[in-house]
Amino acid sequence: MIKRTINRLFIYKNALNHFKKLGFVKVFSDNLADAVGVTPSQVRKDFSAFAISGNRRGGYRVNDLLENINKILGKNKVEEVIVVGSGNIGRALIRYNEGFMKENIKIVAAFDTDSSKADRDNAIPILPFEEMADFIREKGIKVGIIAVPDGAAQHVFEVMANAGIKGVMNFAPIMLKGTPTAVISNVNLALELENIIYYVNAGESAAYL
């Protein structure tokens, strides 16, 4: 699978934007490798997988490379996403919206089962969960973020999937089951921390997890 390659492509893109901002016109595979924490071969192999080419001896022109990568990753239009759950994580994501905007991601609404939390006047409105399915269908939303308590996540997912959601970022530490129509990515910050703590206590001195 080229899943990892795709993921790295996003990371290269990021590094390239940095380089560009710093005024670089050309980069070499080892510049990117350093910036991103992989080997130069890895960088070249990744590019090779998508037939991105540079100049032997001349490296890659930052602009061309960015253009190529952007074409592959296809990020031109803003993607509208919704958040379900307005607890700590949900609210943090909403507030972080500016950060997402830089990557062409826009949180357009949040939903909560506790309808007393509804707030339609907010820049990013918080709406009753019952309205979610219609909202998804009407606006053609494709991506949703699940930031609800564990017990509610499966149900939320099913409603989302039925309404046509195609991708989900799930913060609940459970495996979402059913409808194999959506791409799912689980994010679990406590798990991430537990891993770090494990290696620290194991006396691991340096590693990227």
Added chain:
Amino acid sequence: MIKRTINRLFIYKNALNHFKKLGFVKVFSDNLADAVGVTPSQVRKDFSAFAISGNRRGGYRVNDLLENINKILGKNKVEEVIVVGSGNIGRALIRYNEGFMKENIKIVAAFDTDSSKADRDNAIPILPFEEMADFIREKGIKVGIIAVPDGAAQHVFEVMANAGIKGVMNFAPIMLKGTPTAVISNVNLALELENIIYYVNAGESAAYL
């Protein structure tokens, strides 16, 4: 490397606690596999790597298994961690502390360069960044979370590392360089979302990222 195995062990642990709560006394490798989204062989291979054994035909006794896993993952005492940056992410993490507590992780303080944000009376105090190094040394803190703007992350990391931090969860989308004495785990929510969006737009119908 057994990095992935360790990570899965944490996930199995989680699932086992669920099973236990539901009253299960025994589990089979395929129960765990289902719960966690891997193959039964994978589960057994993982256990095998740490010489955890069950009963042929009888599966694994939930309690024994949990005990074994906990012994390997070594999580008995609470790990005290600090957060640097009291922006959206930092504050969200602080508020999420209850969630971490379930996993024996406790955020004991936050730090911010903007000393006007200081708040010593909070349950989790927010302190001026200048006090961080001493705090780390005095309390013997091993793990820190970097939730500051990109530009500040490297500096924060260096101060942390010098003060003795051994593990870092980094929310800034940059490669932290230098002092190879700390385990580093990068978390990038925008990147995660970008990946999801990529697969959604690529028409990928079902996948776990």
Added chain:
DNA sequence: ATATTTTTGTGATTTTTTTCACAACACTAT
């Protein structure tokens, strides 16, 4: 007792991912 069934534990195999290593090329200097 014996046969049958179920599930583990693991060596062998396959698949995936990364690294190596070097020819091909392009640029520079002489």
Added chain:
DNA sequence: ATAGTGTTGTGAAAAAAATCACAAAAATAT
């Protein structure tokens, strides 16, 4: 022109991870 140098692009090799597949063991049934 020619030699020298630095960097790509990519097959080949190595390493890492996942899956297969099946004998061995344990429980149950006959």
